[in-house]
Amino acid sequence: MPGERIFDPSHPENLTPVQEELIGGLYKIQAVKFGAFPLKLHDKFPEAPKSPVYIDLRMVPRDVKTKSQAVSVYEELARPLEFDWLAGIPLSAVAMTSSLSDRLGIGMITPRTDNKTHGTGAKIDGILPKDSGQTVLVIDDLITRADSKIEAIGVLTANGMVVRDVVVLIDREQGGKEQLAERGVELHSAFTLQQMLDYYLRVGTIDSSQYDDTLYRLDELNQFLGMAS
Numbered sequence: 001m002p003g004e005r006i007f008d009p010s011h012p013e014n015l016t017p018v019q020e021e022l023i024g025g026l027y028k029i030q031a032v033k034f035g036a037f038p039l040k041l042h043d044k045f046p047e048a049p050k051s052p053v054y055i056d057l058r059m060v061p062r063d064v065k066t067k068s069q070a071v072s073v074y075e076e077l078a079r080p081l082e083f084d085w086l087a088g089i090p091l092s093a094v095a096m097t098s099s100l101s102d103r104l105g106i107g108m109i110t111p112r113t114d115n116k117t118h119g120t121g122a123k124i125d126g127i128l129p130k131d132s133g134q135t136v137l138v139i140d141d142l143i144t145r146a147d148s149k150i151e152a153i154g155v156l157t158a159n160g161m162v163v164r165d166v167v168v169l170i171d172r173e174q175g176g177k178e179q180l181a182e183r184g185v186e187l188h189s190a191f192t193l194q195q196m197l198d199y200y201l202r203v204g205t206i207d208s209s210q211y212d213d214t215l216y217r218l219d220e221l222n223q224f225l226g227m228a229s
Contacts, residue, residue: 013195025066031059052217057141061095071099083137097139111155132160143176
């Protein structure tokens, strides 16, 4: 079955081969950076500790090999699910959702969270009235908090669509999964930030000192978010 994970002691992160390739590729194209970075959540919590890791998946479409790996990972996650349409959250996931649509042979619609003032003023690009009641699989690049997903899901459901599942490549494990679950939506992620860090440590991308420092600072951020929730 695509995406099935069988534990291998030599690969303790329990990732599929294409997931390992993607994690390595993300670092090579500088989509993963270490330092001190504000995230979208800092708009709401400006006093929160900065993140020691920044993942910029907008870098992926510029590298054809990494983009193909990413689409394959999305495919592993999407194939076992039941849905009629794909919906990429703009702007970060639209390019890869389009490629996934071609790969799966399933159409794509796009919820708009801006205010469209021209044409029909439609809040969802590509939708027709007859589509009401059909199921949409929401695609995004990663999840920290779930605010942008919840906003897009709100647009979709307000226009008669059904959303049961959200697929992302990376779960930063900072509350987004739980936020979606509270609304009856299940998150499917290829891997967590912890799995990425474990993999980078094992293959020598980062050393134990950087690994420990990153985990310590992530824990500080997570503790803050836990108190702020």
